Amino acid sequence: MNSAAGSGPARPVHEKNLSADWNPESWQNFPALQQANYPDPQALHSALGKLADLPPLVTSWEILSLRDQIAEAQAGKRFVLQGGDCAESFSEVCSPLITNRLKVLLQMSLALVHGLQMPVVRIGRFAGQYAKPRSADLETRDGVTLPSYRGDLVNAFEFNEEARIPDPQRLLQAHAYSAMTMNFVRSLVDGGFADVHHTEYWELGWLEHSPLAEEFNKLTDSLGQSLRFMETLTGRDIGSLRRVDFFTSHEALHLPYEQAQTRQVPRQWGWFNLGTHFPWIGMRTADLEGAHVEYFRGIRNPLGIKVGPGMNKEWLAGLLEKLNPGRETGRIVLIHRMGESKIEDHLPRLIKAVEETGSPVLWISDPMHGNTESTSDGIKTRRFRKIMNEMELAFEIHRDSGSRLGGVHLELTGENVTECTGGARDLSEEDLKRDYKSTVDPRLNYEQSLELAMLIVRKHNQGK
Ligand code: PEP
Numbered sequence: 293m294n295s296a297a298g299s300g301p302a303r304p305v306h307e308k309n310l311s312a313d314w315n316p317e318s319w320q321n322f323p324a325l326q327q328a329n330y331p332d333p334q335a336l337h338s339a340l341g342k343l344a345d346l347p348p349l350v351t352s353w354e355i356l357s358l359r360d361q362i363a364e365a366q367a368g369k370r371f372v373l374q375g376g377d378c379a380e381s382f383s384e385v386c387s388p389l390i391t392n393r394l395k396v397l398l399q400m401s402l403a404l405v406h407g408l409q410m411p412v413v414r415i416g417r418f419a420g421q422y423a424k425p426r427s428a429d430l431e432t433r434d435g436v437t438l439p440s441y442r443g444d445l446v447n448a449f450e451f452n453e454e455a456r457i458p459d460p461q462r463l464l465q466a467h468a469y470s471a472m473t474m475n476f477v478r479s480l481v482d483g484g485f486a487d488v489h490h491t492e493y494w495e496l497g498w499l500e501h502s503p504l505a506e507e508f509n510k511l512t513d514s515l516g517q518s519l520r521f522m523e524t525l526t527g528r529d530i531g532s533l534r535r536v537d538f539f540t541s542h543e544a545l546h547l548p549y550e551q552a553q554t555r556q557v558p559r560q561w562g563w564f565n566l567g568t569h570f571p572w573i574g575m576r577t578a579d580l581e582g583a584h585v586e587y588f589r590g591i592r593n594p595l596g597i598k599v600g601p602g603m604n605k606e607w608l609a610g611l612l613e614k615l616n617p618g619r620e621t622g623r624i625v626l627i628h629r630m631g632e633s634k635i636e637d638h639l640p641r642l643i644k645a646v647e648e649t650g651s652p653v654l655w656i657s658d659p660m661h662g663n664t665e666s667t668s669d670g671i672k673t674r675r676f677r678k679i680m681n682e683m684e685l686a687f688e689i690h691r692d693s694g695s696r697l698g699g700v701h702l703e704l705t706g707e708n709v710t711e712c713t714g715g716a717r718d719l720s721e722e723d724l725k726r727d728y729k730s731t732v733d734p735r736l737n738y739e740q741s742l743e744l745a746m747l748i749v750r751k752h753n754q755g756k
């Protein structure tokens with residue numbers, strides 16, 4: 293199956309289960325949902341050819357390191373924080389937006405490390421989160437029908453024909469923008485931006501006016517006085533903590549794009565998606581007989597699977613069997629997104645279903661996607677109270693089921709936007725009109741994100 297046969301580390305038992313008929317394009321023999329229709333197949337072919345020649349965005353050893361860290365999270369030794377935009381856009385690949393997003397993730401992880409007393413795995417929804425699933429292929433406005441916006445990877449948001457026709461050049465642009473984002477994140481982290489001795493670098497201008505300022509400042513003071521506690525917790529010296537890791541993730545929706553980034557590497561067996569560390573599969577494309585599941589089963593990256601209320605026992609068990617036949621640890625992260633009104637009805641049965649399979653998974657909670665609603669003015673929003681309730685219920689349900697919630701998956705930004713209502717400043721529906729920037733789902737703003745991190749700590753430690 294691969295040219296690196298015989299070299300490198302021993303292969304796990306499951307490799308013999310990988311059918312010999314898998315290859316990066318075998319998904320093409322299965323029905324693929326949510327794909328773009330390009331009017332010029334030749335232009336698509338040549339863009340994909342170029343993409344396949346470009347250098348990768350991440351490395352196999354980073355991917356394997358993330359797998360190890362997810363395995364540790366499964367064992368209760370780490371907590372996963374996955375967050376970022378619902379959809380990145382090309383126009384927002386700029387320095388302040390990237391640094392602010394990094395700052396909020398760093399601050400949240402600091403609150404989590406401190407409060408949970410365990411290392412945090414930081415995974416950004418960035419450097420490639422450019423494709424979106426849509427409920428319809430076409431959108432009609434005032435009698436004009438055009439292809440739906442599928443994310444900057446495919447077409448542009450503006451509602452005119454030129455913008456909405458899928459453009460294969462965007463695949464190359466997305467790769468370049470992802471590389472720029474990665475490059476900047478890596479340089480910031482390497483340059484000391486993420487140094488835990490200098491949390492002042494992570495401050496955002498508006499923290500001092502925030503109702504949360506006092507709580508957060510107490511936390512950083514206490515960290516400043518006792519950096520040594522981390523040494524004890526992680527078993528590593530303080531020096532190595534100067535550098536914190538960031539991993540990338542995106543929904544691997546656009547299969548030709550993912551295929552072009554799927555490679556073999558020297559001294560490793562198998563195939564890796566080198567376009568991201570952690571691809572996830574949405575429920576809309578998680579059909580057991582579909583192209584996405586076929587693609588995902590053949591790559592060695594750790595995989596996220598979104599799990600909603602419509603998932604049943606057989607489907608979930610089937611996914612685990614196909615995607616992790618060798619029952620390896622660190623391979624599967626189940627991201628449940630139920631909605632606060634449905635989580636109590638559906639999560640317990642799904643936890644039980646997974647337990648019956650005996651397959652190891654990490655459960656993390658996405659309290660965003662089941663709680664989207666529209667205001668009377670037709671603005672898409674989420675209420676902070678519902679997000680918080682779902683997250684708190686997730687902790688309780690896992691605890692009551694003898695399972696463990698090992699992380700959270702959030703849509704957030706480091707900007708002071710007004711997209712979700714509620715939170716410490718109690719944003720109202722009226723406030724949404726002030727600073728609403730998202731073209732897709734509403735995100736937690738900086739303060740709401742930090743507040744949620746503090747609530748996660750409180751809830752996690754309850755009943756410990
Ligand atoms: C998303 O994560 O942006 C998304 C579309 O989620 P879901 O597939 O869970 O609705």
Ligand code: CO
Nearest residue numbers: 378703732733
């Ligand atoms: Co979203």
